[in-house]
Amino acid sequence: MRNRLSEYKKPMPFLRKYIGFIFILPALVLHLCVVMIPSVSTFVMSFFDWNGLKSPSFIGIDNFIEIFAEDKVVWIAFKNNLIWMLIFLIVPLIAGLFVATLVVRLRHGQMLYRTAIFMPYVLSAVIAAKLWESIVNPYYGFPVIFEAIGFDSLSKILWLGDPSIALFTVAFVDNWHWWGFVMVLFVAALHQVDEDLYEAVRIEGATKIQEFWYVTLPGIKPTFIFIISMSIMWSFTTFDYIWAMTQGGPGQATEILSTWIYKNSFTMFRSGYASALCVVQSTLVLIAFIVMRILGKGAEE
Amino acid sequence: MKLKSVLATFLAATATISCFTACDGNNDNNTSDSEKKAGDKTTINWMDGRSTQDYQIEAVENYLVKPFEESNSNIDVNFIPTPDITQVLKIQLAAGEGPDLMTLEGPSSVGNFSDRLVDMTEYVEEYNWDEIMFDWALESCKVDDKYMSIPNWYEAIIMWHNNDLMKEHGWEVPKTVNELETMCQEAQDADLIPICYHTGGFIMGNDWALSLWYSNYCGRDRVKQLLAGQAKFTDEDFVAAIEMYNDWWQKGYIGEKQTHAISNEDSQSLYYSGKSPIFFHTTAMIGQMKQNCTFDYGMDYYPKFNDELESAVVPIACAGSLAINIISDVKDECAQYIDYIYRDTKNMAKGVEAGLSPFCTDIPTEDFSKDVDPMILQMKDIFAELEENPEMIGYCQWTFWPTATHEYQINNIEKVFLGQMTVQEFSEESQKVLDQDIAAGLVPTIP
Numbered sequence: 032m033r034n035r036l037s038e039y040k041k042p043m044p045f046l047r048k049y050i051g052f053i054f055i056l057p058a059l060v061l062h063l064c065v066v067m068i069p070s071v072s073t074f075v076m077s078f079f080d081w082n083g084l085k086s087p088s089f090i091g092i093d094n095f096i097e098i099f100a101e102d103k104v105v106w107i108a109f110k111n112n113l114i115w116m117l118i119f120l121i122v123p124l125i126a127g128l129f130v131a132t133l134v135v136r137l138r139h140g141q142m143l144y145r146t147a148i149f150m151p152y153v154l155s156a157v158i159a160a161k162l163w164e165s166i167v168n169p170y171y172g173f174p175v176i177f178e179a180i181g182f183d184s185l186s187k188i189l190w191l192g193d194p195s196i197a198l199f200t201v202a203f204v205d206n207w208h209w210w211g212f213v214m215v216l217f218v219a220a221l222h223q224v225d226e227d228l229y230e231a232v233r234i235e236g237a238t239k240i241q242e243f244w245y246v247t248l249p250g251i252k253p254t255f256i257f258i259i260s261m262s263i264m265w266s267f268t269t270f271d272y273i274w275a276m277t278q279g280g281p282g283q284a285t286e287i288l289s290t291w292i293y294k295n296s297f298t299m300f301r302s303g304y305a306s307a308l309c310v311v312q313s314t315l316v317l318i319a320f321i322v323m324r325i326l327g328k329g330a331e332e
Numbered sequence: 333m334k335l336k337s338v339l340a341t342f343l344a345a346t347a348t349i350s351c352f353t354a355c356d357g358n359n360d361n362n363t364s365d366s367e368k369k370a371g372d373k374t375t376i377n378w379m380d381g382r383s384t385q386d387y388q389i390e391a392v393e394n395y396l397v398k399p400f401e402e403s404n405s406n407i408d409v410n411f412i413p414t415p416d417i418t419q420v421l422k423i424q425l426a427a428g429e430g431p432d433l434m435t436l437e438g439p440s441s442v443g444n445f446s447d448r449l450v451d452m453t454e455y456v457e458e459y460n461w462d463e464i465m466f467d468w469a470l471e472s473c474k475v476d477d478k479y480m481s482i483p484n485w486y487e488a489i490i491m492w493h494n495n496d497l498m499k500e501h502g503w504e505v506p507k508t509v510n511e512l513e514t515m516c517q518e519a520q521d522a523d524l525i526p527i528c529y530h531t532g533g534f535i536m537g538n539d540w541a542l543s544l545w546y547s548n549y550c551g552r553d554r555v556k557q558l559l560a561g562q563a564k565f566t567d568e569d570f571v572a573a574i575e576m577y578n579d580w581w582q583k584g585y586i587g588e589k590q591t592h593a594i595s596n597e598d599s600q601s602l603y604y605s606g607k608s609p610i611f612f613h614t615t616a617m618i619g620q621m622k623q624n625c626t627f628d629y630g631m632d633y634y635p636k637f638n639d640e641l642e643s644a645v646v647p648i649a650c651a652g653s654l655a656i657n658i659i660s661d662v663k664d665e666c667a668q669y670i671d672y673i674y675r676d677t678k679n680m681a682k683g684v685e686a687g688l689s690p691f692c693t694d695i696p697t698e699d700f701s702k703d704v705d706p707m708i709l710q711m712k713d714i715f716a717e718l719e720e721n722p723e724m725i726g727y728c729q730w731t732f733w734p735t736a737t738h739e740y741q742i743n744n745i746e747k748v749f750l751g752q753m754t755v756q757e758f759s760e761e762s763q764k765v766l767d768q769d770i771a772a773g774l775v776p777t778i779p
Contacts, residue, residue, distance in 0.1 A: 083422055085447045164533065168598060169590060170607075191532060192593025194750050278535045281592035282747035297419055299739050300444040 070313075076306040083302035094307035105308070108288045111198055115287065116266035118202045119209070120259060126206075127213030127258075132247070134214070135221045145218060149211040156208070160275035163204045167191060191277055194284035201285055205272045216254055224250035253327070260323035264316045288312045374662050375408045376669055379431040381417025382485060382652050383688060387619070389413050391686035395679040400672050407665050421445070425657070432660035433669070435484050435652040438731040439472045439776045440738070442481045442653055450656040452479045455667040464674055466715075468725055469650045469692035471779035472732060481653035482670055485616075485689035488633070488648045488714065489544050489728065492611040492621060494603070495628040497524070503609060508635045516585040519609055526585040529612035530599035532592055538742040539729035540612065541577060541586070543647040547726025549573035549637040552645050555727050556778050559734075561770045565759040569638075574748065574755045576637060581749050586612070592746045600624070615711050616651065619687030622705055631710055646718060649728035651689060684708055694719070725779075732776055734769035737762060 077094055081087035098105050134144050151159065166172045167190035178186035190200040228246045237245065248255070270289035273279065279286040279294070288308065296305035383392050389411070397409045414420050418437050424430035425448040436442055442449070456462060456479050462470060469483035493505055501522060506512035516526035531537035546555055550569045557563035558570065565571075580586050587594070603611040604624045611617075621629060636644040656666045673680065674693055681699035684690045685708060695712065718725050729738045741762055747753035753761075769775055 082444050084426055084445055164595065168594065170594070170598065170602060189590060189593040192590055194752065276533060278533060279743065280532070280535050280746055282750050282752050283743055286743075294739065294743075297422070299735050300441075301736075 073306045073309050076303055077310045079303045079306075081303035081306075082300040083296065084300075087303060090303070094304050095311075097304065098307055098311055104283060104286060104291055105288075105311075107283055108286045108291045111285065111287045112267050112269075114198060115202055115269060116263055118199070118206070119262045119266050122206050123210040123213045123262070124255075124258060127210050128217050128251075131214045131217035131221055132243070135218055145215060148214055151208045152212045154208065156271035157275050159204060159208050160272050163207075164191065164276055167200065192281055194282050197277055197281060198285045201272050201276050204276065205269070208272075213258055216258060217251065220251035220254035221247065256323060256327040260320065260327065263319040263323065267312055267315050267319070373406050373408055374665055375410050376433055376662050376665055377410045377412060377431040378433040378435075378669075379412040379414050379417060379421065380435040380652070381414050381420075381437065382435060384413040384415050385687075387623075387687050391683045391688045395683035395686065395688075396673050399676060399679045400669055403672070404668070407662075407669070409669060428659060430657045430659070432657055432662050433666045434655055434657065436481060436655050437652060438650055439481065439483075439653055440731055440733060440735060442473065442655065443475050443774060443776060444735070445655065446475045446480045448658050449480050450658055450660070450663055452482060452656065452667070455479075455670075456482075459667065459671040461671070461674070464693050466692045466694075466719060468648070468722070468779040472650050472777055473653050474777040481655040483650040483692040484652035484654045485650075486648060486692045486715070487614040487616045487651045487689060487728075488646050488711075488718075489540055489612075489614050489726075490631045490633050490646070490714070491527075492603070492613060492617060493630050493632065494606060494609050494611075494625075495630055497606055497609045497627065501609070505630070505632050506635055509637050509639075512635055513580075513585070515609065516580070516583075520584055525588050525602060525608040527587070527610045527612050528599050528603045528608035529587045530591050530594040530596055532594045532596075532598075534596050535742050536730070537596055538745050539733075539738060540614065542741055542745060543649075543726065543728040543730075544634060545573045545577040545637065546570065547645045547647045548634055548641075549576060551638070551641050552723055552726055558766075559727070559732065559775050559778050561767075565763040565766065566756070571755055571759050573637070574745075574758060578748050578755060589749070592749070614649070614651075615714075616689050618689070618705070618707055618711060621707065622687075629707075631707060631714075633714060643721065643724050645726040646714070646724055647726035647728045648715075648718065649731040650692060651731070727778065732778055734766070734774040734776070736774070737766045737769050740765040 076087065078089060078091060079087035080090045080093070130148065134141055134148075137144065154162075167174070169175075169186075169189060174186040174188065174190075177183075188196070191197050224247060228250070229242060232242055232246055268289060269287065270293070273285050273287055273290055274293070277285045279290040289312070292305045292308045292312065295301045295308065380392070383389060392411050392413075397411055401408060412431060417435065418441060421430060421434055421436070422445075425445060430448070436445060456470070461482065465483055466486070469486055470479070473479055473481045473483055498504070501518065503515050503518070504511075506515050519526040529537075529541065546558075550558075550573055554563055554567075554569060558565065558567075563570070577586075581589060581591070587599070600611070600613075600617075600620070602608060604626070606627065615631065618631075633644055633646040654670055656663050660666065674691060677693070677695045678699045680691060680693075681695050681704075682701075684695065685701060685704055690711075694716065697709065697712070700708065727733070729741070733741075741758075744753065744758060744761065748755055748758050
């Protein structure tokens, strides 16, 4: 009798059993409508010749053949995305980590510095882009100041007009916007590192650099991996600053996958081809995600 | 616990239901059958992407909407100014929705929308619109020999000149290309920007200069042959046109070799602050010139760039075209409205004086007020001259050129300036794209 009682499990009420699912249902429905269904639709339309309005016609893999074998702009855009990715894997990480290690040591005014450095992140991309467009304007921006103080060579640089540096100029502006956020992430991660570990290595006679290399970096590795993953994925999907500042010019020097997708879909009325480009872009991001997941698991272990 | 469970369920259900209300397909932008019972008021929803500034919206409401509503008490017109209208319409039309009446961005894009538009050929015949609209404008709206839209605003590529600055330096408005080139050189020597023209952050702006050089160097007939597949970009005259454009760019006559680095808004500011004798733009600037210029200014068309032409050729554009949504239940009312606003030239004149671009019709001079901006009358005279001399009518890319060719040219002309591509290569690649457009039947009707 006692065994039967202990084995007897009261059936869960329906509500308690499915309450978790009910709570996530609205987000799931939204995700389905806004992300999953359009994603599947994009994948399907990538096999069609479609101008976005008229009836699509099935063309198989012709769009993909055009992407890889005929469209020279795709390779220009891909190269620019790679350059963008390298910039964002180096500059904000180094700058963010360096400043974060300084900021966490402050006894007074730490919040002031964190706020000041984080401020650009709250600006909208278009406002920041227009702001910097004015700053580099050759008629009334920094070039005028450079000329006034005698830096003639600097004053003659067309920051958004020189095809060899326009991409770096736009990347700088996006970095200015982004690195404060990276710094804040690193500050949070640094606070998580156990102080006892620092004490332990100091007792062993470690230098500051050794402290940083053997305690700090391993301690913030998950955050590092996360930022690297996001930087790689977002590098392939970036759009706002390029579109606001140069629209892919001058002479397609700042053309990236997203702007090329936009032009094909919305100004050239080639939605089928743009869908194929989206599939290729998403595949690149997926590959990056999988690689970083594998590396991230190693870091956690 | 029971109360918590009930509350949780209620909240989750509410959140779920609210998601679906956001997907409500009820669209206020077209008129349903229920709104069109006999004797009831009907509403025409008119979406336009051109008149989006406050003074323009006010002018549309005062001179194009209210007079019609007062004369037709059973019809309301709901004017919906919409920036980036092409993208908005594309999404709405693809979803089977959209306004009753819409202003598309010119005949070159109408072909892409034609499945969703009403064939207005019957309306053209019923209302005899061919008698009141400019021939070149109306004919450009044909797709497969059907009028899929009606011309809306028109504009031409002209030079705005700063008369005070020119007088100060002893310059007259150039009437030949040599005079223009001389003035450009002298302006440069005087540390001025000879021709203020910038397209930074607005790649589309490259088509103004391309339109001018092709039309005004090669001539109207040659451009027509090009778009009909009877001439090629690689022909001597087309290559020479771009070589001349590139040559002037390299000399710094156009935007001081910085056309791609500075925005059009900045370019306007430079002109308004007296840094340039000539501003390169279209007649669409007429309202802004009046608002911003503190000096005496004027407009004129560019002299012919090639001595072999008989006269200058002025690229013109049907800057927008009115189309009726195929799902609209007020199609006849839309046509009635179009006819009304085209024939009400008195109010159209007031609208133009208030800053609107004129419709593609001749507005009698007596319909304008006594203190009308002289520029408006000058613009009217230019278009009257073009109507009488059709050989002077050139073709703006954004109206008359197929989309892919247009896109290729505006995205790649800067490579020529920056030495990344030769003129020959630019012409060859442009021809490849044009050949594809012609083969796909995407070239608009060329009047």
